[in-house]
Amino acid sequence: MLSKSEENYLKAIFHLSRKTEKGISTNAIAQQLDTKASSVTDMVKKLSDKELVLYVKYQGVTLTKKGEKIAANVIRKHRLWEVLLVEKFNFNWDEVHEVAEQLEHIHSKKLINEMDAFLGYPKHDPHGDPIPDEEGNINFLEKSLLSTIGVNMKAVCVGVKDTSSDFLRYLDKQGIALGVEMTVLEKEAFDNSMRIKIASNEFTISQQIANNIYVKNKG
């Protein structure tokens, strides 16, 4: 059984691996986990001994099949707990992360599978991120950043990139939530802000906002 710390390292490497094909650098992991590079080196050696990562000095790390499966399972737990908190316990989507960070390390196969059933086998967490299955398979649905959608195009919100409370509460205020359809009315060349329409509401969002909302293009 892995420690909380080991699980967090695997999870961090898993997330970072989605963004690149190369080995994940010590520094990148340190930044992700808010720790020091020297601590990462230590831990990565241990994970390598356990055959959960491939590690070559100075060349970064990659997850092995075994490590990847464990990481996906931690993420599965994290996201299922998030669904429970939002659907059953009246948590807002900006309140779930911290608690889910704790809950993801609870060890009980039965608990997580019963919870999955209890929730009706959800496919996505409250931020639109896919929930891995028991084997660790993940459905990375194709999605685009709202900032890449052209004028007069329609798109449906399917996820968020930033999951900070500030951002999520901003989205709530604007009526932007998963499944909400929006139309891009115009784009301002100067600052890349865009005017969008949701239902009968029209308003302007900055590029920074549009860069953190995932949508599915509806043409």
Next chain:
Amino acid sequence: MLSKSEENYLKAIFHLSRKTEKGISTNAIAQQLDTKASSVTDMVKKLSDKELVLYVKYQGVTLTKKGEKIAANVIRKHRLWEVLLVEKFNFNWDEVHEVAEQLEHIHSKKLINEMDAFLGYPKHDPHGDPIPDEEGNINFLEKSLLSTIGVNMKAVCVGVKDTSSDFLRYLDKQGIALGVEMTVLEKEAFDNSMRIKIASNEFTISQQIANNIYVKNKG
């Protein structure tokens, strides 16, 4: 915020304190937590520095008000989680303990209070033990051991003393559960076994069994 270990010590001292008025001995705590007396001494000093226990060398420890409240809160969480597992996640009452031992250390006031509401503010856990309120108040209901009930008396099962899987599964097999009414038909002076009747079922139970079932005397 206290560590898992500190919380477990407080909980152990709380439970042991129910059985005696005196200070709790180092050895008793060590036994309860399956650890060594020297480790207990270390931890008890730390808890004393934090003013969670009163500790006088060689004289044992007692919880302070502050320590008692924290202990009761850990127990509250443990028992509420047990209710959730049994009522919503199809856990049997002999399966909940191990997972609840992990879950009781999750820190989130909102989570536990929402869960309490979600479960309809239960008063007892699946073994009949009372659930402390938010302030740490506990309702120790009066209860007797089944072994003390006289012949021809009726009693309702309100709890169990032993919570091992073996014992709980035995009770399941015999149809003994919380709220079940039973009549004591006869007592065997030789080995203190007793013949009891549940609904229309009559059978014999050993003294050891009767010593681990709490009942409310119905006369």
Next chain:
DNA sequence: TCTAATTTTTAGACTAACCTAAAAATAATT
């Protein structure tokens, strides 16, 4: 390509929570 900047690793140290073995205090027994 050679030097400078950056990244990564090593070496050594710290804390929390545990341990063993020995010493000290308390309790029990004659």
Next chain:
DNA sequence: AATTATTTTTAGGTTAGTCTAAAAATTAGA
């Protein structure tokens, strides 16, 4: 009350996970 037995504490050590500072390797720039 004196001795023995038991309990508790102290002293010193271990492991996991972290840290700082210095050394080594890699990458970037002139």
